[in-house]
Ligand code: SF4
């Protein structure tokens with residue numbers, strides 16, 4: 744009989760302890776969001792894929808076609824092309840693509856770019872159904888933002 748009461752007391756303590764945890768969670772501030780209906784502001788330190796930076800002064804990109812990013816990329820996922828144009832000093836950027844399927848987000852390209860023409864974007868919803876969806880035309884993207 745004493746075993747019965749002992750089990751009853753132990754069970755009640757356990758039940759109250761569990762209810763305490765539940766009640767504490769009910770009155771605590773909510774830290775989760777109803778994604779994808781709700782979204783949070785991501786940290787500025789987020790590393791999405793690289794993107795050409797839009798110069799706030801000119802509204803254009805800052806790339807000088809030095810090819811440093813393309814040469815240093817260990818995954819060979821950047822393709823940069825430029826051409827000489829009449830009356831323009833230096834080369835004009837004609838192609839800047841990224842194969843994000845190969846990118847390891849190492850950051851070497853961003854660090855090597857002296858004019859700070861590339862940086863990591865803050866996009867994180869990057870799901871897709873084919874590899875082609877992860878081949879980004881960064882020149883087109885920066886022009887669309889201009
Ligand atoms: S993004 Fe930077 S490192 Fe790459 S080609 Fe342009 S200027 Fe050079």
Ligand code: SF4
Nearest residue numbers: 816846847849850852
């Ligand atoms: S972050 Fe690294 S792997 Fe990705 S494009 Fe830049 S250099 Fe290449």
